[in-house]
Amino acid sequence: MSKELALKPTCPFCGLPVARPKEQVTRRPNEMPVESCSCGAVYACDITGHNLGAAFIEALVFSCNLDWDLAWGLLPEEDYLEKLVENYDYETHLIVPGGFYEGRRISGALYFVKLHPDILEVTRQGVQKKLARAAAISSQTSTAPPGEKKFTKKEIEALVNEYQVETLLNIARSERRLIRELQRLLYAGDELLRFRAADILGKVAAFIAQKDPENIARLLQRLLTSVTGPGSSGWGAIDAAGAIIASLPETFAGYIPALYQLLADTTLRPQALRAIGSIARVKPGLIRPACLRFLPFLQDPDPATRGYTAWLLGNLSAAAARDMLRGLQDDGQPVTFYDSGNLQKKTVAQLASEALAKMEVGEPVHGY
Missing domain, CATH: 1.25.10 (Leucine-rich Repeat Variant)
Structure with missing residues (x-):
């Protein structure tokens, strides 16, 4: 793609270039990558572009140094300003106005929140400490162990596209990003790629849950929460939830009622029936x-x-x-x-x- 059609993201408040959002280390349900601009604005990344409400809440709460009571007491315009930057590609850290880049559909977004200076003065130091900690942990985990190959997003996508299940299960032993990359593919434009990503995510989740079931439980919460917002299409998230529950039904059976609730929505009903059917197949x-x-x-x-x-x-x-x-x-x-x-x-x-x-x-x- 030509440079004219792909732009470096900038802050909508001050116009300065902004850094790629960082993965958080707070281990909260539904957390998203976040960063801050030098002007004090905090932004959250909705990688898929389907959870903008959650991205706004993430940016607002993180701006308040994770003080939920403070965040819910603030008033728009009076205590903070908000702006949305669309067509953001987390993989390349570019804004793609046309919505397509190297054959991929780009639908991510950056949600910016800037607090009033009086409030920012109180919260900014804590926010910067949390971001510094996230950066330090990210640098520690970004290097693969000795002898282990580190896989790029494109390589992981290619393996999913080729349905290389065993290879991806081997990658899951050392590559902590794999779950996130598979989750990203649940919103791919290619239908078969979405199905394969959901299928493989279930298998990978079963492997990871042997040592870290809480992490997979949080993933299930994120998947099921992501489809309950207004206008949500579900994409591959519901199939992935079904695949995860089916992979370890005794462990995650408590999430089945959430799938039943989705049957009331006619747009989500076919996906919910598929997910429930995949569980019924094994248990x-x-x-x-x-x-x-x-x-x-x-x-x-x-x-x-x-x-x-x-x-x-x-x-x-x-x-x-x-x-x-x-x-x-x-x-x-x-x-x-x-x-x-x-x-x-x-x-x-x-x-x-x-x-x-x-x-x-x-x-x-x-x-x-």
């Missing part, structure tokens, strides 16, 4: 008590909803669904179906027939 007993709540979705106007519901009920061997599934065997509407790194088109009728067949032998249908 049907966790989902079977909720079986009857899925039956009405077999008559949903959306073919994807009907198809994923049929697949889910097949995984549950839900005898109560047999008659309704038989009623779908002439439904020729296509549904995108993912299985082990590949996408294929199946009709609702095919999924219904497969579900009925599995009920006869008591075995779940694989894939999602």
Whole structure:
């Protein structure tokens, strides 16, 4: 891309160049990379551009030195100013007005908050100490252990694109950024890449959770929170949540009710059914008590909803669904179906027939 179409980010308050946001070390749910400008403005990075409300809160609270009581007592315009810089690419630290860079869709954003000088005087020293600590830890963890190769974002994306699961699991042993990079790919423009990223994230999370289950629990919280905002499309976050729960169902079964809540949103319902179905495939007993709540979705106007519901009920061997599934065997509407790194088109009728067949032998249908 030409230099004219990719710009270095600058502060919208003072116009000076700003540094790449840093990963925080506070280990709070939903935290985002943050930094500050020399003028005192603090900015948070929403890598995907789908969580701007959370980015605003992150910037405001961090500006207040993580003093939530202070942050919630402030008034816009009177106590602080806010500005949004869109089309930000965290990978290259560039603003891309056209929204595409080297074949990638750029939808990230920097959310700036600048406190009134009187408040800034109180909070600024603490903010700078936290940022200095984040920078120090980042420099310590950015170097791979001796003999270990450090992988770039592009290399990780290529491995996901090629569905190199074992290689990525090996990388997870030493590369702390892998979870973040896989999460970023959940919002890729390519549908198959999103599915593969969600699938692999579940497998990587299962590996990491053996030593650090709290970190994966926080990841699940972030994924599920990210899809509840106004206008959220879910992208690959819901599939990833389902894949993580399915990878360690006994450990993360407590998050299943959050997936049930997503069924009320018609735009998120197909993804939620896929996620629930992936859990039912490996641990049907966790989902079977909720079986009857899925039956009405077999008559949903959306073919994807009907198809994923049929697949889910097949995984549950839900005898109560047999008659309704038989009623779908002439439904020729296509549904995108993912299985082990590949996408294929199946009709609702095919999924219904497969579900009925599995009920006869008591075995779940694989894939999602």
